[in-house]
Amino acid sequence: MTAMTMTTTTPRPLPVGRGLAYVFVAAVAWGTGGPVAAVLYRTTGMGPIAVSFWRFATGVVLLAAVRSLVGGRGARASMLGLVRGRWAWLGIIGAGLAIYQTAYFAAVQRSGVAIATIVTLGLGPILIAIGSHLTMAERIGRSGVITIALALLGLVLLTAGGGDVGPAPLQGLALAVLSAIGYAGVTLLTRAMARRNAGGDQYNVTLLGTAIGMVCLLPFAALEGLLPSAGDPLRNAAMLGYLGAVPTALAYALFNVGLSSVRATTASVIALVEPVTAAVIAVVFLGERMTAPATVGTVVLMGAVVILAFAEHGGGAPAAEP
Numbered sequence: 001m002t003a004m005t006m007t008t009t010t011p012r013p014l015p016v017g018r019g020l021a022y023v024f025v026a027a028v029a030w031g032t033g034g035p036v037a038a039v040l041y042r043t044t045g046m047g048p049i050a051v052s053f054w055r056f057a058t059g060v061v062l063l064a065a066v067r068s069l070v071g072g073r074g075a076r077a078s079m080l081g082l083v084r085g086r087w088a089w090l091g092i093i094g095a096g097l098a099i100y101q102t103a104y105f106a107a108v109q110r111s112g113v114a115i116a117t118i119v120t121l122g123l124g125p126i127l128i129a130i131g132s133h134l135t136m137a138e139r140i141g142r143s144g145v146i147t148i149a150l151a152l153l154g155l156v157l158l159t160a161g162g163g164d165v166g167p168a169p170l171q172g173l174a175l176a177v178l179s180a181i182g183y184a185g186v187t188l189l190t191r192a193m194a195r196r197n198a199g200g201d202q203y204n205v206t207l208l209g210t211a212i213g214m215v216c217l218l219p220f221a222a223l224e225g226l227l228p229s230a231g232d233p234l235r236n237a238a239m240l241g242y243l244g245a246v247p248t249a250l251a252y253a254l255f256n257v258g259l260s261s262v263r264a265t266t267a268s269v270i271a272l273v274e275p276v277t278a279a280v281i282a283v284v285f286l287g288e289r290m291t292a293p294a295t296v297g298t299v300v301l302m303g304a305v306v307i308l309a310f311a312e313h314g315g316g317a318p319a320a321e322p
Contacts, residue, residue, distance in 0.1 A: 027255075029246045094212020104120050
């Protein structure tokens with residue numbers, strides 16, 4: 001703990017089992033976000049930046065409302081201490097959230113829900129494993145090298161075989177890779193903050209990071225067009241409200257709190273429930289289909305992550321805090 005403490009009392013560490021459950025529920029909630037965004041694109045005429053902005057704005061309102069109801073003076077003092085002590089980290093987290101969420105929604109628009117989600121969440125654990133090694137001294141080992149090689153092979157196959165899954169599959173793939181980079185960076189930074197403060201203030205990290213992301217998106221969303229140009233207004237509001245409530249406010253709050261007791265790489269592996277959820281919804285309900293090479297690439301990419309999962313399971317306890 002640095003000289004600047006962010007809470008007045010020492011928070012109790014979250015049990016690992018509960019942290020794993022939080023991450024799992026967050027991943028399922030995230031998996032519904034891409035399909036809902038795809039429906040919004042088809043029915044409202046909105047673009048990915050505007051959808052991201054309203055998702056963040058709704059999430060901020062809900063998170064702030066909950067904080068005002070259950071927080072009290074202690075929560076406000078904790079938030080002020082967090083801003084004073086970690087303002088630069090919060091700025092990076094907020095900007096990273098804005099970039100990777102918007103890049104993901106843009107990838108959905110160009111390459112479809114299945115490919116966008118699988119690439120983003122499949123590549124994420126690989127990048128997080130590398131980042132954990134570089135920033136938290138966690139070993140990659142032989143299995144990690146094999147995982148990275150398989151992930152690269154899977155991405156090559158997805159690039160070669162994604163021509164029938166969206167109007168601009170190569171652009172979508174590039175945006176999904178950008179989203180994965182942002183996702184990995186935000187996850188690692190959030191995990192580092194949780195380790196330094198034993199899990200305290202993670203709700204405030206979610207609230208402040210989402211608010212900063214909303215501010216970053218506002219000018220670009222205004223240029224793109226903030227309001228829907230088609231569709232039923234009540235249905236549009238319901239879908240945008242759902243995006244802000246479930247895959248944003250609920251999911252990020254649970255995921256960030258879960259990171260206080262779950263290793264970043266392990267959390268990213270559990271989060272692969274998201275692409276499974278999104279792909280099933282996309283194929284069953286939205287009529288998307290995947291070409292044979294893209295399917296093989298998906299299997300290879302998921303196989304790489306399974307290897308990483310086994311390596312994490314057999315790795316024992318995480319390294320001691322520096």
